Amino acid sequence: MPIPTIDFFNPSLAGYCIFIAIFFLTFYWHHCPQCMVPLPPGPRPMPFIGNLKDMTTKELWLRATEWATQFGDVCYVHVFGQGIVFLNSADVAFELLEKRGAIYSDKPHLIMVGELCGCKDMLPFLSYGDAFKRRRKLMQQALGSRNIPNYYVFLEHETRSFIKDLLDDPSNYIRSIRRYAGGLTLSVIYGHKVVSRDDEFLILAEESMNLLANKLAPGPGIWPVDIFPFLRYLPSWFPGAAFKQSAREWKMKIHEFVEKPYAHALKRIENGDILPSFLSTILGQKLDLSKEAENDVKWAANSMYAASADTTISTVCNFFLAMIYNPDVLAKAQQELDEVIGSERLPMFSDRASLPYIECVLNETWRWGCPVPLNLPHSLREEDVFRGMRIPKGSLVIANIWAMLRDESLYPAASEFRPERFAKEHNYSAETRRKMDPRNCIFGFGRRRCPGADLVESSIWLLIATIIAMLDISKAHDADGEVIEPVVDYDNLVFR
Numbered sequence: 001m002p003i004p005t006i007d008f009f010n011p012s013l014a015g016y017c018i019f020i021a022i023f024f025l026t027f028y029w030h031h032c033p034q035c036m037v038p039l040p041p042g043p044r045p046m047p048f049i050g051n052l053k054d055m056t057t058k059e060l061w062l063r064a065t066e067w068a069t070q071f072g073d074v075c076y077v078h079v080f081g082q083g084i085v086f087l088n089s090a091d092v093a094f095e096l097l098e099k100r101g102a103i104y105s106d107k108p109h110l111i112m113v114g115e116l117c118g119c120k121d122m123l124p125f126l127s128y129g130d131a132f133k134r135r136r137k138l139m140q141q142a143l144g145s146r147n148i149p150n151y152y153v154f155l156e157h158e159t160r161s162f163i164k165d166l167l168d169d170p171s172n173y174i175r176s177i178r179r180y181a182g183g184l185t186l187s188v189i190y191g192h193k194v195v196s197r198d199d200e201f202l203i204l205a206e207e208s209m210n211l212l213a214n215k216l217a218p219g220p221g222i223w224p225v226d227i228f229p230f231l232r233y234l235p236s237w238f239p240g241a242a243f244k245q246s247a248r249e250w251k252m253k254i255h256e257f258v259e260k261p262y263a264h265a266l267k268r269i270e271n272g273d274i275l276p277s278f279l280s281t282i283l284g285q286k287l288d289l290s291k292e293a294e295n296d297v298k299w300a301a302n303s304m305y306a307a308s309a310d311t312t313i314s315t316v317c318n319f320f321l322a323m324i325y326n327p328d329v330l331a332k333a334q335q336e337l338d339e340v341i342g343s344e345r346l347p348m349f350s351d352r353a354s355l356p357y358i359e360c361v362l363n364e365t366w367r368w369g370c371p372v373p374l375n376l377p378h379s380l381r382e383e384d385v386f387r388g389m390r391i392p393k394g395s396l397v398i399a400n401i402w403a404m405l406r407d408e409s410l411y412p413a414a415s416e417f418r419p420e421r422f423a424k425e426h427n428y429s430a431e432t433r434r435k436m437d438p439r440n441c442i443f444g445f446g447r448r449r450c451p452g453a454d455l456v457e458s459s460i461w462l463l464i465a466t467i468i469a470m471l472d473i474s475k476a477h478d479a480d481g482e483v484i485e486p487v488v489d490y491d492n493l494v495f496r
């Protein structure tokens, strides 16, 4: 799922427009009465461009965490007048995103991604209103914690397929993880069982995810048309307006991504052979929906499909990396599995309570891996004042989950992978345990918190328990038997 981006370096007429907009913004800032309340602290902005030069496209969470050390729990920057607020502690994120959720749950209005490319109905882009509430309710109905056991059979099936796939070709592990993530959501959401890597819907999802993550979201910010909406009215042949042609092509792919698996599932419901899934739960046999209701179901399904892939892939990759770097942890977890369930069968959900060390490994995988380090940006609907600081209306509000999970006072030696920090033997108070639990931040906050959290809490547990039971994981060797050191490069703006 892409973060909104602006190609600020596009040398087009956008430059002139930016200048004019900044002039008016600057004038406004110096003359409005409420501007007497100070903004939160942050790195000093430059005239016009603001903190553009302080921003980075690579691992922005590291820079944001340096600012947290320097400026505290709430930090403010602006880029061409667009305010960006970083919330650097779980307490502050909870205060604002949860308790003041009525004004902190909106999303930025994105013309390029949302309107021109047709993604505005995908939940992570959808503004906070009635459609959002209806779709979240549908997701809650199907993916609430009480429903998850209904999907255990699919989770087991996909986990086994994953192991088989991986053993067939370990060097292509990313493909196996991708297939696992896609296959899991296709079955849980659309009731469709993937049987080969050439599955039509799996390929469609891969293409669409690639589009969302790499094409719709290039570069460091948002598109010029998001700042200067009139650019959308330029003809595609006009210099600097080629984005319109791209948007048209991309919109067609997104349309397919939304419609095709949905139409296939409807046909299977009609035939009476759909597998238990989100769509079978929500639709049952009721296929004569109003246009509005059908849109809700269709987009809710697609949003979950789209939002689950990259997060799952990041989590599993980080888990492998942790095991490669920490063979002692892998050995200890394998020993626990051997002692508790033996080597005759694979782990099952009913074993979970008897495997405390695996639980610690999962906790630490969530914490250390931190798949979405800067959350997905929320947008502030009304101006707010917090601890004597003014947060302007329309600011992007970013929870710095990375800083929360690298807090040395809660997690000493935070950069190290140490599952023992979560062991029951520590005499922590209930309050400290609550604060330490990474699930309280890795899935985001408030009314936008990830609706797939309960599902992945089960799917990832089973996956890592099965991997630990079945596989030895270590660094690869080259043809001369020399160890190949892993090259770790986090090049995505949103996922780690």
Ligand code: HEM
Pocket (backbone or CB within 6 Å): 123, 124, 125, 185, 303, 304, 305, 307, 308, 311, 312, 315, 371, 372, 375, 376, 377, 378, 442, 443, 444, 445, 446, 447, 448, 449, 450, 451, 452, 453, 455, 456
């Ligand atoms: C490793 C797994 C996952 C992680 C770490 C994760 C994390 C997140 C985060 C941080 C957000 C943003 C929350 C916010 O804005 O405050 C989010 C949103 C979302 N996630 Fe997940 N997610 C995961 C898997 C899934 C799965 C499996 C699904 C669906 C089956 C899913 C569906 C969604 C949707 C639809 C949203 C948008 C919610 C909204 O804007 O209201 N996620 N997720």
